[in-house]
Amino acid sequence: xxxxxxxxxxxxxxxxxxxxxxxxxxxxxxxxxxxxxxxxxxxxxxxxxxxxxxxxxxxxxxxxxxxxxxxxxxxxxxxxxxxxxxxxxxxxxxxxxxxxxxxxxxxxxxxxxxxxxxxxxxxxxxxxxxxxxxxxxxxxxxxxxxxxxxxxxxxxxxxxxxxxxxxxxxxxxxxxxxxxxxxxxxxxxxxxxxxxxxxxxxxxxxxxxxxxxxxxxxxxxxxxxxxxxxxxxxxxxxxxxxxxxxxxxxxxxxxxxxxxxxxxxxxxxxxxxxxxxxxxxxxxxxxxxxxxxxxxxxxxxxxxxxxxxxxxxxxxxxxxxxxxxxxxxxxxxxxxxxxxxxxxxxxxxxxxxxxxxxxxxxxxxxxxxxxxxxxxxxxxxxxxxxx
Numbered sequence: 001x002x003x004x005x006x007x008x009x010x011x012x013x014x015x016x017x018x019x020x021x022x023x024x025x026x027x028x029x030x031x032x033x034x035x036x037x038x039x040x041x042x043x044x045x046x047x048x049x050x051x052x053x054x055x056x057x058x059x060x061x062x063x064x065x066x067x068x069x070x071x072x073x074x075x076x077x078x079x080x081x082x083x084x085x086x087x088x089x090x091x092x093x094x095x096x097x098x099x100x101x102x103x104x105x106x107x108x109x110x111x112x113x114x115x116x117x118x119x120x121x122x123x124x125x126x127x128x129x130x131x132x133x134x135x136x137x138x139x140x141x142x143x144x145x146x147x148x149x150x151x152x153x154x155x156x157x158x159x160x161x162x163x164x165x166x167x168x169x170x171x172x173x174x175x176x177x178x179x180x181x182x183x184x185x186x187x188x189x190x191x192x193x194x195x196x197x198x199x200x201x202x203x204x205x206x207x208x209x210x211x212x213x214x215x216x217x218x219x220x221x222x223x224x225x226x227x228x229x230x231x232x233x234x235x236x237x238x239x240x241x242x243x244x245x246x247x248x249x250x251x252x253x254x255x256x257x258x259x260x261x262x263x264x265x266x267x268x269x270x271x272x273x274x275x276x277x278x279x280x281x282x283x284x285x286x287x288x289x290x291x292x293x294x295x296x297x298x299x300x301x302x303x304x305x306x307x308x309x310x311x312x313x314x315x316x317x318x319x320x321x322x323x324x325x326x327x328x329x330x331x332x333x334x335x336x337x338x339x340x341x342x343x344x345x346x347x348x349x350x351x352x353x354x355x356x357x358x359x360x361x362x363x364x365x366x367x368x369x370x371x372x373x374x375x376x377x378x379x380x381x382x383x384x385x386x387x
Contacts, residue, residue, distance in 0.1 A: 006142045007032065007152055009055060017142040018110065021133070021153045023187065024288040026105055029053035032152075035107070037062045041069035048106035055108045055152065060122035067107050067155055074100050086372050087331035090284075093369060098287055104156050110149040117158070118148040125158065128165035132186035161186060174220060176201035177227060180253055182220045185245035189293030191220045195355045196278055196322045199380040200224050203353055206318045207273035212236070214266055214277040214305060217293060219246030219259065221276055221322075226255035234272070236264040239292075266304050271314045277305045278322040283332050299333065299341075306345040310385040318350065321381040324357075329372035342383065350382040 004019040009032035020028040033047060036058035044054055044066060056063040083089050112118050115129040115136050130136070164186040171181030172190055176197045184190040191197055200221050208229050213222040216235035225233050235250075237243050243261055250259040262268050267275075280286075280296035296302060302323070309319040327333040342349065354377050364370060 004151070009034075011055075016149065017145050018149050019142065019145075019151045021111075021151050021157075022105075023157055024101075024105075026102075026154075029106070029108075032108070035066070039066065041066060041073065044107070045070055045073045045103075048103045051106075053106045053108050055110070056119065056155065058119070060109075060117060060119040063107065063109060063119070063155055064159070067104060067159075070104055070107065071100075074103055085331075086329065086369070090330045090332070090369060090372075094284065101156070101287065105154040107155045108152045109155045109158055111151040111153065112148045113150040115151075123162065125162060128161050128186075129158075131165055131168065132161045174224075176224050177220075177253065182218045182223070182249050183245075183252065184218050185241050185248075187241045188239070188245045189217055191218055193357065193359055193378075195358055196324075196378050196380075197221065197224060199322060199353055199355055199378065200276065200320065201228065203320060203380055203382065205230070205274065206316070210234070210272045211274040211276060212268060212272045212312065214275065215279060215301065216246045216261070217242050217278075219249040219261070221278060222246065222259045222261075223250055223253050223255050225274075225276070226250070226258040227253075230274070231258060233259045234262055234268045235259055236262045236266065236268050238263060238265045266301070267308055267312050271312050271317070273314045273317040274320065275309060275312055275317070276320040276322070277301075279305060281324040282327050282330070303341060306341045306347065308345075309383065310346040313385055315385075317384070319347070319383040321383060322378070323381065324376055324378045326372060326376045329375050330369070342381075343386075346386050347383045348386045350384045352382065353380040354378070 004021055005028050006017050007020040007028040008015055008017045011034060031052040032055050033052050035044060035054040035056050047054060048070060109117055109119065113136060115126050117125055167190060168183050168185055171183040172192060173179055173181050174191060174197060175194060182191055197220055201224050205228060209231055211225050211230045211233045213233055213235040216222050216237050219235060222233045222235035235246055237246065243263055246261050250256045279301040280294050282295050283297065283299045284295045285297050286292045286295040313319060328335055357376050357378060
């Protein structure tokens with residue numbers, strides 16, 4: 001929270017200020033009204049739709065109830081039938097999601113200088129906030145700030161921080177790790193879709209000496225490779241949260257001596273007989289930090305991996321690209337474009353292992369993108385340098 005922007009409002013006939021925090025980069029609200037236990041949901045919804053944020057000064061549990069009421073009002077707005085064109089349906093779906101997030105993000109709560117919520121019946125969020133944002137810093141409060149309102153953020157974001165901390169405590173069971181758990185940090189994508197992990201656990205290893213894991217995230221694939229007997233794995237990421245998460249998970253799983261975590265954009269130095277990458281699957285703009293693991297504008301990471309892979313493989317080595325074809329079913333990337341990127345990178349396809357998704361959304365017929373999700377296949381492409 002270093003050098004955050006400042007937001008101001010009027011309270012008790014005085015101009016008040018606080019630091020503004022938004023993980024998704026939302027701009028500070030221009031207008032802030034006070035809200036409390038007497039605020040009606042219809043009035044709150046009207047103000048939020050008009051762009052006025054609501055700073056909550058009542059009971060914390062009532063704030064959660066108001067957020068639920070706002071969500072109901074957003075969701076019951078008349079919905080147009082999804083267009084037949086699946087690409088257009090995707091863009092409309094994303095626009096609706098962003099609009100929903102904008103409205104629900106208008107309900108704000110305060111944090112004090114110790115990252116506690118100074119509201120009646122508020123949970124103790126100091127551990128969750130410290131894990132997500134880092135320890136309280138010594139950034140000077142802006143003029144007009146008070147000790148109990150040092151930072152404003154959306155209640156929706158705070159609830160996400162609380163939920164992420166619970167997932168970090170409990171972890172996610174990974175069958176490919178013998179049922180051991182991966183503990184995702186806030187802002188690091190959770191390996192909840194286990195099918196892609198299963199592909200890496202089952203594909204034939206070309207070598208057990210060295211492997212690179214590009215964009216390691218939680219460190220789950222690096223840990224699977226180490227458990228499979230790869231003696232040294234160099235796992236890279238450029239996100240400090242992911243690097244810390246991967247280090248913690250590999251230590252917890254007892255493979256830290258085999259896995260080296262390196263800060264890098266894509267490849268580490270050198271070559272390896274096995275280079276693994278599970279890039280974001282959909283070429284679209286992310287709207288929050290965790291979405292960077294799902295959305296890759298312009299296929300930047302995918303194309304960067306394919307363009308540099310041949311130069312980082314030892315002779316006879318393999319690159320494993322783990323990629324869903326959802327983007328193809330959404331009309332955002334064609335199979336021909338993917339194969340052309342292989343060729344441009346000087347790569348040839350050695351084999352492809354496929355698996356169908358197991359997540360519930362693949363069977364949710366009410367999902368506007370159901371046709372694409374139902375047809376989705378996740379593949380592990382075994383790539384080698386072209387002769």
